[in-house]
Amino acid sequence: MSEESTELDQHGQHEEHSHEHHIVSPFVYLSILLALLVATGLTVWASFIDLGEWYIAPGLTLFWNPVVALAIACTKMTLVILFFMHVKYSSKLTMLTVGAGFFTFMALIGMTLCDYFSRAWGRW
């Protein structure tokens, strides 16, 4: 058993291949937790303030409150994906998978929304 475990330590995932299986430290996790909680407080606080709107054209106005809320949500998501889900420390294959997935997702949502929002321009 001792021989086997020595062998594992030398060629296993913990010692030599630390670049392949990175162990994220609790300090990083704790920092991310605090950042996420602060961002949650921030998004609730911002929702009580009128951030105004941007009048672009007749029937086309951008309200800043939802934009800010979604921007904070995207930031929180990025922190969770990079650190809690270890993508920052993962293989290129994983990064590409996640990136391609989100790109496809954004393309599908973006094209669908563009279609719906431009069909009856300004009528809803």
Next chain:
Amino acid sequence: MAETGDTHHGEHPHYQRHHFETVEQQFDATNFAMWLFLLTEIMFFGGLFTAYLILRNWYYPAFVEASHQLNIGWGTANTAVLIISSFTMAMGVWSAEMRKKGLLVLFLVITFILGLAFLGIKSIEYSEKWEKHHVPGLHWNESSFLNPASDPEVHSKYPQDKPLAADMAGKTELYFFLYFAMTGMHALHMIIGICILGYMIYRARAGAYTTGHVTFVENFGLYWHFVDIVWIFLFPLLYLISRY
């Protein structure tokens, strides 16, 4: 499921399957597969989010007044609970990697309890909806929107809410349909996650996961964090963006 913990494979840890060259390859393959599964989940929830965005823009006044029925305090509390549970899950993965059995069990149990706390708060919110007849198709009445003054609790918080015309008031049912579909699907994922957590606690107490084979804990962590991310978007979209 043949385990090969015998002497013929002295150079392999017993959890390495025959068809993988190395433990790293096995880990990368399962990790990749887990991410592919999560991408299908993103597409699944993405459909619900897209429907919500389109209908919210079509029936904006109805969606605004309907979302005023949600309690921001409960929503914020649940967001905090879920974020902390993601942290404890990440710490569970760390404990497994560091081969600390006691800590792993502890963090899994905390995650399990926080998951239940989330569902508890959610059930308080759901029962409020039931009492106010805001469950679409089943227990439904739109008088809160035809005449906001008839709902003094919400009306005192949002005195600017005007009575909606009958056709627009009817669209609030659509908001609550999406509210229950999205939070319900999210809650179903939580329930499945909590069941798997229970199984993992049982296995971890027996010493699984803390002998170098962390794949199951790691991949379950990915699932749990994904469910957290879904909530990170549900919270602002359902609770927060309807005041201004």
